[in-house]
Amino acid sequence: MKRILIPLPDKDFDLTEVAVPWKRLKEKGYIVEFATENGALAQTDPLLISGVIFGQLGAKKEAIQWYRLLEKSPEFLHPIKFKNIDVEAYDLLHLPGGHAQGMKQYLENKVLQDKVVAFFRQDKIIGAICHGGVVLARSIDPATNKSVIHTRTLTALTKILERTAYWLTAWKLGKYYRTYPAYVQDEIVETLAKKEQFITGNPFKPLVIEDGNLITARYPDDAYQYAQKLIDKLESKH
Numbered sequence: 001m002k003r004i005l006i007p008l009p010d011k012d013f014d015l016t017e018v019a020v021p022w023k024r025l026k027e028k029g030y031i032v033e034f035a036t037e038n039g040a041l042a043q044t045d046p047l048l049i050s051g052v053i054f055g056q057l058g059a060k061k062e063a064i065q066w067y068r069l070l071e072k073s074p075e076f077l078h079p080i081k082f083k084n085i086d087v088e089a090y091d092l093l094h095l096p097g098g099h100a101q102g103m104k105q106y107l108e109n110k111v112l113q114d115k116v117v118a119f120f121r122q123d124k125i126i127g128a129i130c131h132g133g134v135v136l137a138r139s140i141d142p143a144t145n146k147s148v149i150h151t152r153t154l155t156a157l158t159k160i161l162e163r164t165a166y167w168l169t170a171w172k173l174g175k176y177y178r179t180y181p182a183y184v185q186d187e188i189v190e191t192l193a194k195k196e197q198f199i200t201g202n203p204f205k206p207l208v209i210e211d212g213n214l215i216t217a218r219y220p221d222d223a224y225q226y227a228q229k230l231i232d233k234l235e236s237k238h
Helices: 014-027 061-071 101-107 110-120 131-139 159-174 184-190 220-236
Strands: 001-005 011-013 031-036 092-095 126-131 208-211 214-217
Touching: 001 014, 011 014, 011 101, 014 061, 014 092, 092 110, 092 131, 092 220, 101 131, 110 126, 110 131, 110 208, 126 131, 126 220, 131 184, 159 214, 208 220, 214 220
Parallel strands: 001 031, 001 092, 092 126, 126 214
Antiparallel strands: 208 214
């Protein structure tokens, strides 16, 4: 039976980027498990349920419904600790995103970054969407002193998407859509051998990039196609 791991911060993850892959993977009969830094129960960014501004820019109805199911699942209610992740036990690692400040616990966690390096070394399937790409960029392989994605082609939250969300909401929410001073795209590109390895795509059409065992996407609107790519990859790898 295929096993999937989804690491999360204690709060502020993007519910669509977690609930949609979880639901699709569970429908296939796979075992999905969760991890947080110290085994605490994770919580999504509440504004994605209520609506970020004037009830808009939040998660779509179906994703919220699936998140409500996820909240009740045994695997979500009982996460393991990052330090206890047994890389060999999993077939796939899914790194979701989110932009509110609680994400920093996950984005900056050195223990998790070391586990990501181990997933790459064991040629496991790795998926990342949105800010999940930041975790990849910060996962430095000591053998090369470079990021695990240094030679990879990929995507993540693009500058145009991050900037647009910020401009639309900054007057009321300040830097809610700016997790760090640097844009996600800029930080990731800094770790790549060539800037052309980062694919932005059309912001109005779903985009998923596959490069070997690495599958990446940009933001919640890509989540359904991204989840299907993860499934396709699991089905093809025996």
